Amino acid sequence: MSDGAMLQMPKAILFDLDGTLIDSAPDITAAVNELLAGRGLPPLSLAQVKSMIGNGVEKLVERAFAASGTPLSNGGLEEANREMAPIYLRHITRLTRLLPGAAEALAQLHVAGVRLGVATNKPQLATREILLHFGLAERLGAIVGGDAVTRKKPAPDSLLLALERLGTEPRDALMVGDSIADVEAARAADMPVIIIRGGYTKVPAEQLGADLVCDSLLDLPAALDGLRNAA
Numbered sequence: 019m020s021d022g023a024m025l026q027m028p029k030a031i032l033f034d035l036d037g038t039l040i041d042s043a044p045d046i047t048a049a050v051n052e053l054l055a056g057r058g059l060p061p062l063s064l065a066q067v068k069s070m071i072g073n074g075v076e077k078l079v080e081r082a083f084a085a086s087g088t089p090l091s092n093g094g095l096e097e098a099n100r101e102m103a104p105i106y107l108r109h110i111t112r113l114t115r116l117l118p119g120a121a122e123a124l125a126q127l128h129v130a131g132v133r134l135g136v137a138t139n140k141p142q143l144a145t146r147e148i149l150l151h152f153g154l155a156e157r158l159g160a161i162v163g164g165d166a167v168t169r170k171k172p173a174p175d176s177l178l179l180a181l182e183r184l185g186t187e188p189r190d191a192l193m194v195g196d197s198i199a200d201v202e203a204a205r206a207a208d209m210p211v212i213i214i215r216g217g218y219t220k221v222p223a224e225q226l227g228a229d230l231v232c233d234s235l236l237d238l239p240a241a242l243d244g245l246r247n248a249a
């Protein structure tokens with residue numbers, strides 16, 4: 019873990035979804051490859067698709083077609099995205115798994131009275147389905163998907179909307195994520211941010227500019243306890 023001296027024990031915590039609470043890349047890869055196969059295009063690897071996740075499904079589809087050597091026009095992209103939504107909903111929890119410590123961290127923080135929310139670039143419908151499937155929705159006072167706001171992360175919109183629903187000011191809150199979009203969104207919302215190692219980021223965790231880096235969510239409650247004791 020890196021230095022967390024600037025952080026304080028938060029009243030509310032917002033979590034990113036893909037690469038932070040869940041490992042969804044295998045299902046996203048299967049869905050993308052089904053979409054590509056429908057156009058006679060070869061499949062992408064899990065590693066390729068992982069590198070395309072983080073800026074919303076529209077960007078993912080755009081990047082997938084570009085990587086297949088067939089970049090789409092605006093109209094083509096819209097059509098491909100319309101096709102992608104039901105394909106992904108069919109795959110949504112086939113291969114997706116909670117990341118280590120996700121259920122435990124949410125349970126412990128919930129019991130400790132911390133208000134919890136999710137701010138993700140994944141569409142709202144898919145986000146809710148996944149959180150319900152894993153039994154996490156009941157712990158969350160706010161669930162904000164990428165299509166619930168005008169601007170996705172790295173803009174602060176989804177974080178600010180989630181905090182409004184939780185009745186918490188940014189300075190009393192904390193963002194927990196896996197990628198540069200999470201760090202930039204948190205900075206734009208004026209919130210501290212913790213990065214969990216091992217998510218979907220091309221930039222090494224230490225270089226993302228977070229206040230603290232944890233090896234996994236298993237470390238998060240202890241890291242926060244450390245902050246409480248230091249306060």
Ligand SMILES: O=C(O)COP(=O)(O)O
Nearest residue numbers: 035036072073074138139
């Ligand atoms: O849908 C995406 O691109 C990524 O979603 P995330 O914001 O939960 O990482």
Ligand SMILES: [Mg+2]
Nearest residue numbers: 034036037196
């Ligand atoms: Mg993420």
